[in-house]
Amino acid sequence: MTSSVIPVVSKRFLDFAGLPIGSHQDLILADRLSLLHWREVTLEVQVHSHSLVATPTNGITFYVFGTSWTEEEPGTLFINDFTGGVAIQPGVPSPAYLLAPLRTLEETLSEGHHVDTVRVTVGADRLESGVMNATVSMQFSVKE
C-alpha cells in the first residue's frame, strides 16, 4: 500500500461563542494517531462553513504536534513544538479546502518532523465580538 487516508474528524461544528475577547482556547480533536509508516503526510481540512468572514480578526487554527509516550513514565506526555498547521484566516472563503503538510526531510533547517504518534488540536483566538464558529472535517492524506 503506497497511500492511504487516515480519518481525523468527521464533519463537526466548532463553536467558540463563549470565548472571551482577548483569550485563547485549545481543544484536542484527535490524539495518538500513528503516522510511523508514512513518509509524506498532509492534513486535509474541509471547511464546510465558517463565520470568520464577518469577524476577520478572530482566528481558528488547526495544529499537528508530534507526541511520544514511554512506558518508563506513562503519566507524562512529551509533545514537540510544532509539526504542521493551517489557519482559517481573513480571506479564506466559506467553504474552503485547506492543506497543512507536515515537515518533510527537504526542510533541513527545521525541527518537528513526525516520529510516530501525533495530536491534532484546534486553537481559537478571539479579538473581537461576534459569531465565531466553523464546521470542518479532517483527515490525513498519507503516502509512503
Place this chain on the structure above:
Amino acid sequence: MSGVLLELLPKRVFTFSTIAVGTSEAVTVAEHIDVSEYTDCILGVRSHAADFSGGTIVVQLFWDGATEDDPTLTFRSSAPPISFDVSNSNLIPRYRTKGVYARGRYAALVVMGSRTSSNPLTVTLSAEMALRRPPDNGFDVARLFDVGA
C-alpha cells in the same frame, strides 16, 4: 509498511556535575545503529528532568563508519546531521524531533555535556528513532531498459 520505531535510549540520568569546569565529556549511548535499509531517519529525544545551571547538554546523531577491517577504531562523520541543545530551554518535559535522509549504513547517538560553572549539570533523557523507506513496488529496472535480465 515501510516504517520501524527503535527505542534507542531508555530513560537514563546523565550527570556531568563531576567534570571540570571548562571541559566537555561525550557519552556514546548507542552506536552501529543499522540504517542501511532505510532512507529516512527521524530522531526523537525526550527530556524528563534536568538541571542545566552548570552548563549545556547536547544530543547528537552522527553517521557511523564502523568497519570490520578495524573494529577497534571509531569512525564518525565530522558534523552531526542532527544536534539538539536540550539545555537551551528549561521547559520540562520536552520532546524534540528532527528528520534527515539516512546516509551510509550506521548511525551513533552521543550525549555531550559541557560544564561552564560549578553548578550541577544533569539531565534525564530517553530517545527513539523512526526509520522509513519507500515501498518496494517490485520495479524491475532491467525490464524497463530491455537488457534481457
